[in-house]
Amino acid sequence: MTDGILTADQILTAAQDVLRRYGPAKATVVDVARALGVSHGSVYRHFPSKAALREAVTQRWLDESHAELGIVLASDAPAPVRLREWLSTLFRAKRKKALGDPELFATYTVLVGESSKVIERHIADLVGQVQQIVEAGVARGEFAAPDPAAAARAVFDAFGRFHNPAHAADWSLPDIEDDFAALCDLILRGLEPR
């Protein structure tokens, strides 16, 4: 591979492979450059430091679940339907990652723990999406929420067991789908107008 066609995305893909192979404690920028057949200077041209590269690869991994959330967000369905679908999409995306590739999931859980800025931005983004659905629901008379921002934060907090990696061990429990449905019912009733 020549330096001329090296993209940030190729570097992030190589970085993910390196992280998987060596683990987050040992992976270096030199390993990433070697995997791409380029100098480490070529990597630093895109990412000014090892920390910046790790943050970018973590950000990309977190954002992967957002593509599908965006489709739900853009739909014209009633707000209660959209919110349940949004929660379900988030849970399913996270569970697929955790159970489909547990080793990579564990690696990213370490990386996420390292970078509070990345995780804060990620959570703010997700809470913002919930707020968007809540506000649309309030405007259409489908939800009641005196403070949509606070309600969105509460919905997101209430949903921790179904998206926070700290609870990944629960996602293959036999009752998890029932628990998920019961929590969605409680959340949606909590937003219903009376």
Add this chain to the structure above:
Amino acid sequence: MTDGILTADQILTAAQDVLRRYGPAKATVVDVARALGVSHGSVYRHFPSKAALREAVTQRWLDESHAELGIVLASDAPAPVRLREWLSTLFRAKRKKALGDPELFATYTVLVGESSKVIERHIADLVGQVQQIVEAGVARGEFAAPDPAAAARAVFDAFGRFHNPAHAADWSLPDIEDDFAALCDLILRGLEPR
């Protein structure tokens, strides 16, 4: 100290000191016996194995937050008031433990992770307490819940950020009281009759 007056509770207190001093990886039954000035046989007379002793000390630690919950449970206040008070009591008890003695809290977080039986029993007990409040509320027309057991599980799951040690780092955040209030509002609205 002579063996004659050695109680299970004295052993558990000594075991907690030993765990704090040596950490959960290194603490042994012999250390506990030495701290009490007795033979390790005297400890084994109360607890048949190291695992049993560790489970008992973990159980006692988890149960400590229950004493105050029992008072809330026994009160005659309306169910919505009782549920908010119960959630608040649980959160405050856990936070006090986490922030008041972070080292011991970290030790117990390791022990809790070791013993899935103890934690399952603990969670079943707490969910049962919520169910008791929900059922009382339904009987008095203060709550609506077609399936009180499912609703209780959902309330408990929704409350994870405020009692699960995995989220202890959040408990000293500046917004935590606002987030707690918003979540309680959502939960209580979710149980309101219409």
